[in-house]
Amino acid sequence: MSKIALVDDDRNILTSVSMTLEAEGFEVETYNDGQQAFDAFSKKLPDMAVLDIKMPRMDGMDLLQRLRQKSQMPVIFLTSKDDEIDEVLGLRMGADDYVKKPFSQRLLVERIRALLRRQDANNGDVVADTEETKVIERGELRMDPLRHSVSWKGQDVSLTVTEFLLLQALAQRPGFVKSRDQLMDVAYDDQVYVDDRTIDSHIKRLRKKLRMADAEFSAIETLYGIGYRYNEE
Numbered sequence: 001m002s003k004i005a006l007v008d009d010d011r012n013i014l015t016s017v018s019m020t021l022e023a024e025g026f027e028v029e030t031y032n033d034g035q036q037a038f039d040a041f042s043k044k045l046p047d048m049a050v051l052d053i054k055m056p057r058m059d060g061m062d063l064l065q066r067l068r069q070k071s072q073m074p075v076i077f078l079t080s081k082d083d084e085i086d087e088v089l090g091l092r093m094g095a096d097d098y099v100k101k102p103f104s105q106r107l108l109v110e111r112i113r114a115l116l117r118r119q120d121a122n123n124g125d126v127v128a129d130t131e132e133t134k135v136i137e138r139g140e141l142r143m144d145p146l147r148h149s150v151s152w153k154g155q156d157v158s159l160t161v162t163e164f165l166l167l168q169a170l171a172q173r174p175g176f177v178k179s180r181d182q183l184m185d186v187a188y189d190d191q192v193y194v195d196d197r198t199i200d201s202h203i204k205r206l207r208k209k210l211r212m213a214d215a216e217f218s219a220i221e222t223l224y225g226i227g228y229r230y231n232e233e
Helices: 011-023 033-044 058-068 084-093 105-123 161-172 180-187 198-213
Strands: 003-007 027-032 048-052 077-078 097-100 136-138 141-144 147-152 177-179 220-223 229-230
Touching: 003 033, 011 027, 011 105, 027 033, 033 048, 033 058, 048 058, 048 105, 058 077, 058 084, 058 147, 058 220, 077 105, 084 198, 097 229, 105 141, 105 161, 136 161, 136 229, 141 161, 147 198, 161 198, 161 229, 177 220, 180 198
Parallel strands: 003 027, 003 048, 048 077, 077 097
Antiparallel strands: 136 141, 141 147, 177 229, 220 229
């Protein structure tokens, strides 16, 4: 049973969403603010966190930043309808996805399940030898899907599940262009709609992490109006 942490200062959301998730077979922990959640996470991490952005004491952005210093567990942000800047910033900081308020609880459940499935696949001990599980070596890049590990020039790079899937899709076929729609299919289930800006934000964050390992990293090329491709260096 996967444990989901739900963090929001709106008690109605905590009550209704936790009831839905528990009915779907999840174990749910609820917290009224970021500080309360962070204190609990310091003792034991859940399998996934669903965070509101605007909360008292410690907001969702601050909580995410602290989480990413020690964990790459999946994180979904809950955002207000007009918080477009917060959405993009959250993705750049390391959130895997976001859901706008007011939201369909069924949609939230589907996104949670999608991210947990990807995490389970990457952490699985026994997985069939397929294209998705083979170690990828492209120049200075090395990816091991079974261990969810990435290194560039021998230096480890910590990626979220979504970032890993996007890089894997590009690196599997260097030189070939992947459209944003194709990358959406890789990173999200069919039931989940995201716009082009979400993929762009993930790619920007992916590049930033790789440039922390190598300031000259330029293997991911943008083809404006078309998509992205990986150029083996």
